[in-house]
Amino acid sequence: MQTASTNICERLFNKSICEISLLLNIPRSTVSGIIRKWKQMGTTATQPPSGRPHKMTVLGQHMLQHTLCRSRQLSAESIAKDLQTSCGLQISTTTVRRELHGMGFHGRAGVSKLYIDRCNAKRWMQLV
Template sequence: MQTASTNICERLCNKSIHEIHLLLNIPRSIVSGIITKWKQLGTTAIQPRSGRPRKMTERGQRMLKRIVCRSRQLSAKSIAKDLQALCGLQISKTTVRRELHGMGFRG
């Protein structure tokens, strides 16, 4: 079974975007995007994401929020130590501050 992107690329030589859209019953914007990607990269495969993966997982964020809500007077350094002891997540105090700021905690 062929995917829509393969079909679009195969039919690219003889058909317009509008004709492909009508043939495959796919929105024109998707057809156009696939054709543009094909022309730029020579493939329609998903490219690897850019940037470094996040250190904090969703579970780590929940643990962080629980620690902070329990005691609001803790320093970022002590929160980082607590996270390491509780779930083995080794992060810096700067990361703790950044994550808390993203969650809406200030100060």
């Protein structure tokens, strides 16, 4: 049984690549790539993505961000244990660090700030 896409492809094969690209208003390289893919694989469907799927789900990322915002002093190991108990995610500390880095959180020391009391605030306002 032939599908509609098969019929369309068979009809378009009678035309040149330039005619097809002008007819569909797409580049010639795209048309030739689609035709090549059709001849080799018999379909133009894309292949499934390569590689292993992510360990962290969207819910896990939200929980990770919530845990970090609650207390920024936690270590990656304690965050991994907390996620294991709350969400049931079995992730390593390296994965936690990688996800935090992807979210924009980095393990850096905070900037040292001067203690500002009333006297220092008055002096500062007089300088400015």
